[in-house]
Amino acid sequence: VGAEQNTTTIIMMPSEFVTMAEGLAKAFRAQPEKSAE
Template sequence: MVSRVQMRNVELPPSMQRAMAQEAEAVREKKARIIKADAELEAAYKLNEAAEVVMKNPAALELRRMQMITEVGAEQNTTTIVMMPSEFVSAARGLADIGDAFKNGKSLP
């Protein structure tokens, strides 16, 4: 009957060492991807909650815009962010379409 086994000075071949290192790296990458995916999922839920709050009170969106502009100004960046309601963008696109139609001699609908 064997009651104790002791191993000393075990040497692994370089190919086995590389294989073990690759396996360990794959496990680390898998864990990192899972953690990142969980964070993305949590962020999506939080953004959904925020969207619901804004839908209930549209003034919250304007307050958030003003807050973002203040934050950018406090950082003294050279980049200036100008946020405007999407209705302005739609109106500008419509005006551009009218201008193109006029320039091309087409009648307006």
């Protein structure tokens, strides 16, 4: 059920998902030390 809801969200707002994913990727790459947290 969770996977289905996630897919629906991505289809409904792909732009928002892409932006969030890019922001998270940049944050993790910029601060790998905080990854533990």
